[in-house]
Amino acid sequence: MxxxxxxxxxxxxxxxxxxxxxxxxxxxxxxxxxxxxxxxxxxxxxxxxxxxxxxxxxxxxxxxxxxxxxxxxxxxxxxxxxxxxxxxxxxxxxxxxxxxxxxxxxxxxxxxxxxxxxxxxxxxxxxxxxxxxxxxxxxxxxxxxxxxxxxxxSGAWNGTMNLTESQAGSDVGALRTKAEPQGDGTYRITGQKIFITWGDSDINENTCHAVLARLPGAAPGTRGISLFMVPRLIPDADGKPGLANALRVVSLEHKMGIHGSPTCVMSFEGATGWLIGEEGKGMAAMFTMMNNARLAVGVQGVGIAEAALQAATAYAAERVQFGPIIAHADVRRMLATARAEVFAARAICLACAAAIDLARASDDPEAAARAAFLTPIAKAYGTDVGCRVADAAVQVHGGMGYIEETGVAQYLRDVRITPIYEGTNGIQAMDLVGRKLADGGTAAFALIDEVQSGAKSAQEALPALAEAVWQAAESLREATVLMLDAGADDRNAGAVPFLMGFARVLGAHFHLRAALLRPGTNREVLAQIFITRVLPRLSGDLAEARAGVADLQALDDAAFAGVLVA
Structure with missing residues (x-):
C-alpha cells in the first residue's frame, strides 16, 4: 500500500x-x-x-x-x-x-x-x-x-542552520567559528560546521546559511555568539545570485537513514557574511529557528508513524498465516496501540501549533506559555511515537520487515534521527522540568486543570474512561509538585519519564474528547485502547521521575563497562 x-x-x-x-x-x-x-x-x-x-x-x-x-x-x-x-x-x-x-x-x-x-x-x-x-x-x-x-x-532559495561543530554539539557555547568585521557592514566568516542539513542543493538556485560565529573580544559561552547570513552565491545589485562565496562542502555524512537529504560538513574560508539581529544576540535569533524546528520535528515523527502504520496495516490484511495475520490478537494489539498513539501525538502537536497561533494573533501570555510548555512535549513524544510505530511496523512484517524491499525498514532508519536532532529528547525533557517549570508550574497546572475539567464533562457518558483520565491527571499533578521541589540533578534524572507521563495524560485527554464526540464508534474504542493500555504506563513513568539521581550517581563509571566487582 x-x-x-x-x-x-x-x-x-x-x-x-x-x-x-x-x-x-x-x-x-x-x-x-x-x-x-x-x-x-x-x-x-x-x-x-x-x-x-x-x-x-x-x-x-x-x-x-x-x-x-x-x-x-x-x-x-x-x-x-x-x-x-x-x-x-x-x-x-x-x-x-x-x-x-x-x-x-x-x-x-x-x-x-x-x-x-x-x-x-x-x-x-x-x-x-x-x-x-x-x-x-x-x-x-x-x-x-x-x-x-x-x-x-518562493522556494527558489533554501535556508540552513549552522550550529554544530565537532567539539560543540549541545554545548553550543564551545564553538570556534570566527567572524571578523570588514568595516563595510560585512564580516569574514572562518570555521567548520558539521551536520548541516541540505547544506548545498542543486534543486534550489542558492543556499543561504545562517551561521553562528564569535566576534573578536566577544564574551565566552553563548553570550558572545552572533548569527550571520552567509549565502553560497552572493546576491548582486539586483538581488540575483552572483559570485561564489568562500565556502565549500567538505564531505557528506554516510547516515543510517534519510539518504536523500545531504548532511554536509561545511567549511567557511573567509566567507562574506552579514549580521542577523544584534551582536552577541545570535542565540536568540537561532532559538527562533530551533523552536520552529522542534515542533516540526515532532510532526516529522507523526508523519513517519502514519506512513509506517499504513504499510503495516496493509501487509497484515494481505499476509496469510493460519488466516490473515490482522486477525491475530497480538498483531491487532500492535496495530491498535500504534493507531492510538499516532492520534495522541498528532493531537499534541496540533495543540502546540494552535497555542503558537493564538499567542501570535492575540499577544496572549497564557497562550505563549502554553506553546512554550507544549513544544518539548510535542517534539519528544512525536518522535518517540515515530520510532515505536516504525519499529512495530517492522515487527508486523516479520522477517519481511527486515528485508529492504518491503520499504518498512526505511521508515525505521529514517525516523531514528528525529529524537536526536534539533535538541535531543533528553534536552527537551530537561528544558521542560527546568525553564518550563520556572513559572512555578503555572503552565503545567493549567494543562492539568484542563484535562481534569474534560474528564468531569465526560463522567456521565463515559464514567470508567473519565475516572481513569482524572486520576492520571491527579497523579501527574502530585508529580509536578515534587518536581518543583526537587533539586536540579534530581529533576534532570527524572525529566524524560516525567515528560512521557505528561504526554500520555494529554493523549488520554484528547482521546476522551474524541470518544465523547463519537460514542459507540471506533473513536470510543480507540480511546479505550489508549486509556487502558497506554495510560497505565504513567505509573512507571512517575515512579522513575520521582526516583532522583542518587542511585545513578552511586553506580561507578566502571560498572557501565561491565566491571561490577573491583
Missing amino acids: AYVAPVEETLFILDHIVPLEEIVATPRFADATRDTVAAVLGEAGRLATDIIAPLNRGADATPARLENGRVRSSPGFAGAMAALAEGGWVGLAASPEHGGAGLPQIVNQSVAEYLSGASLAFQLNPLLSQGQIEALEQHATPQMQALYLPKLI
Missing part, C-alpha cells in the same frame, strides 16, 4: 479536538476559514501522495552525492521542489508582506506531516527554509528581509 496523506483525520482534529475556529476568530487568521483550510489540506495531501511519496524509495537507494564540490540530489527531487515552489507551500505560514500565504501554523504543520510521511529526506529542505524565514522575519533588518525573504518563501 502506498502512503496516503491522512487529510480527513486532520480535519476531524481541527473540527473537534483542537478547534480551528478559535484561531479563525482572531483578526490575524480570519481568512483561514474551514473551507479554505480543507482545500489547502486536500491539495497538500495530493502533492504528498501523488508526487513526493513515489520518490521516497528511490531517494533511499540513490542518495544525494557530492560531485566536483557540489551536491547532486536524488532522482525526482528537482521536480518535486518545483511543484512545492509552484504551489507556494514553503511560504504557507510566512508573512504576506514578502509573498507568504500568512496561514496559521496549525495548517502549516499539518502539511509538514504529509510531506514527512511522503519523504522525510525531501521535507527537510523546506523545513529548514521555514525556520530561517521565521528567524529573518523576527530579527533581520528590513533590507535583509527584502532581499532574502521573497526568495526563501
